[in-house]
């Protein structure tokens with residue numbers, strides 16, 4: 001396995017000019033704190049208006065909207081699991097988030113996509129374990145989807161960056 005097509009970046013995800021950015025949303029899809037709040041602020045009120053038409057999103061699934069004022073054309077909203085110690089299906093749910101995002105990306109012809117470290121903020125998922133799942137699913141998507149050329153993982157803090165570096169070096 002190689003890391004071709006996978007890159008780490010420390011930019012704010014709201015400023016990244018890719019086809020799609022991923023939002024770590026909550027079940028209501030009505031905005032929130034962390035990266036969700038930042039994305040809604042930058043995209044403008046039309047994003048919330050479109051999200052309101054979607055009727056929420058179950059954990060592990062994803063929904064796609066336009067990016068409005070963002071440089072990204074699309075926002076893929078996914079709902080990661082809250083960490084409860086790892087015994088409540090958290091790894092499977094987090095992997096499903098990534099797969100749901102990649103599936104929507106494929107349907108919409110997305111060539112490059114940027115992800116925040118889903119669930120590792122307020123939802124408390126351990127960073128290293130989350131990064132391992134993210135990298136594993138990214139490699140799978142790059143192997144299966146020939147349209148997909150680049151996956152950016154946004155490392156908003158040093159601990160997140162170290163976790164991704166470790167995951168990329170592991171396999």
Ligand code: ADP
Nearest residue numbers: 013024034035038116117119120121122123156
């Ligand atoms: P969750 O509820 O899924 O844990 P959070 O938004 O609390 O979501 O955190 C997810 C990750 O997004 C964390 O690593 C956090 O540091 C990061 N993050 C917060 N704001 C931004 C941003 N503007 N761009 C990229 N990543 C961000």
